[in-house]
Amino acid sequence: MAEPMRIRATMAGDVADVKVLMNHPMETGQRKDAKTGQLVPAHFIQEVTATINGKEVLSANLGSGVSKNPYLGFKVKGAKAGDKVVVNWVDNTGDKNSAEAAIG
Amino acid sequence: MNALRRNVLKGAAGAGTVAVAVAAGLLKPTQALAAWNKAAFEAKNVGDAMKGMGVSAPADSKDISIKAPDIAENGAVVPVEVTSGIAGTTSIAILAEKNATPLIGDFKLTGGTEGFISTRIKMGQTALVRAVVTAGGKSYTAAKEVKVTIGGCGG
Structure with a gap:
């Protein structure tokens, strides 16, 4: 999965507002290919973890019900501008991706 | 060939x-991926999904607010925001009750993360979007109906 993941993190008061956009098809395994009539195999992100300066702030399990190119927003209290946000995901085929950004 | x-x-x-x-x-x-909760995510109904997450009979709570459109024109992308005003919220799960597999995501919040999750989900048909919040070892829930005009699960 060469597609990049985008992270935007901004401070609002003492709370960091983190927005993550992942690139992923998020196939449910229930959709049929229009041309062949065959089911498209399930292919979706199962786990997402986020850390700020190495400290875990979010760990999520996702199902196939999350939309294509998943968006995830969360808010972390006590973070500071310049802190490093790292987001990792793993999908059901074992594919993984990671990205990082500084809180601005 | x-x-x-x-x-x-x-x-x-x-x-x-x-x-x-x-x-x-x-x-x-x-x-x-041992950490992925297979039983909960492959459950075909809300009861089994909650059982898979280890949640039983969550209490209705007015401190959970779900922001989602009343009518979603495209079920493939339904923006959902869950805010929990319950102190000590440690996890938020989102379910679409009538999806083939209702559990959408289970978010564990640690280290200062507030009781807030924003994401986009797929919905097969008009249904209640349910949030299950865990705080201090107890479970709370709230739901909001979203009408879907075009389903997003069949493609």
């Missing part, structure tokens, strides 16, 4: 066979 094609056609004739094959193909990578 021809034999392969015949096999593929045979598989298509028995849709059940294909489903089993897909399920079997899925098992290996899923097992490799």
